[in-house]
Amino acid sequence: MSGSSAALQPPADAVKPVRHPDAPAPGELLGAHYEHCFGCGPGQPHGLHLEARAGEGVSLTAEFTVQPAHQGAPGLAHGGVLATALDETLGSLNWLLRTIAVTGRLETDFLRPVPVGTTLYLEAEVTAVAGRKIYCTATGRLGGPGGPLAVRADALFVEVKVDHFVDHGRQEEIQAVMNDPDQIRRTRAFEVNP
Numbered sequence: 255m256s257g258s259s260a261a262l263q264p265p266a267d268a269v270k271p272v273r274h275p276d277a278p279a280p281g282e283l284l285g286a287h288y289e290h291c292f293g294c295g296p297g298q299p300h301g302l303h304l305e306a307r308a309g310e311g312v313s314l315t316a317e318f319t320v321q322p323a324h325q326g327a328p329g330l331a332h333g334g335v336l337a338t339a340l341d342e343t344l345g346s347l348n349w350l351l352r353t354i355a356v357t358g359r360l361e362t363d364f365l366r367p368v369p370v371g372t373t374l375y376l377e378a379e380v381t382a383v384a385g386r387k388i389y390c391t392a393t394g395r396l397g398g399p400g401g402p403l404a405v406r407a408d409a410l411f412v413e414v415k416v417d418h419f420v421d422h423g424r425q426e427e428i429q430a431v432m433n434d435p436d437q438i439r440r441t442r443a444f445e446v447n448p
């Protein structure tokens with residue numbers, strides 16, 4: 255069974271998402287938003303190392319290859335890891351809106367088992383925006399962009415200020431980010447844009 259709950263139905267006053275004029279061009283790799291992110295960071299040995307690429311409009315594609323470290327059942331991806339891949343892919347959409355937002359709700363359907371060694375081809379798009387609320391949807395297919403549908407998700411992201419991370423994150427990681435001019439520039443680029 256699939257279909258999202260009432261909490262993920264955009265309200266009547268929701269509007270279509272608008273791609274930010276400074277969003278990466280279609281086809282461009284988005285890169286990691288944080289080196290130690292479990293979803294996309296190159297500094298996480300057992301992370302997903304998910305790579306997302308801008309699409310048309312407010313959409314993107316991403317790829318993630320399931321490693322032995324990602325198993326739940328023998329030889330199969332853990333469902334929580336697959337949910338992480340969907341969450342990370344959906345979170346990456348915020349590059350295209352140039353908005354900082356965090357996952358408020360994520361509803362996932364697991365339709366087929368995903369074996370270790372499989373590359374999951376993900377697609378995601380923002381479907382509607384209502385104030386701080388960003389509604390989006392994603393799919394993951396086995397072996398190729400046209401492969402069998404294995405997972406899908408609908409989600410609500412909520413826009414936050416940079417202070418969200420400064421106020422809630424552990425001090426040592428926050429300080430390390432503050433000491434990295436590249437990271438500050440990357441984050442501020444989002445903050446100063448509407």
Ligand SMILES: CCCCCCCCCC(=O)SCCNC(=O)CCNC(=O)[C@H](O)C(C)(C)COP(=O)(O)OP(=O)(O)OC[C@H]1O[C@@H](n2cnc3c(N)ncnc32)[C@H](O)[C@@H]1OP(=O)(O)O
Pocket residue numbers: 261287293341342345346354355356357358359385386387410412414441
């Ligand atoms: C630099 C870029 C970084 C990008 C990172 C991407 C990584 C991948 C994505 C993630 O995994 S983010 C990490 C996982 N998520 C979190 O840790 C978020 C934890 N939750 C919170 O911090 C707060 O609950 C949240 C910011 C989501 C909302 O709190 P707020 O006090 O700011 O807002 P509020 O509770 O007033 O909600 C705003 C609106 O969203 C709605 N809302 C919030 N959470 C909801 C929910 N769970 N379900 C449905 N609606 C929800 C809420 O009803 C309300 O709707 P209305 O405006 O119509 O009244």
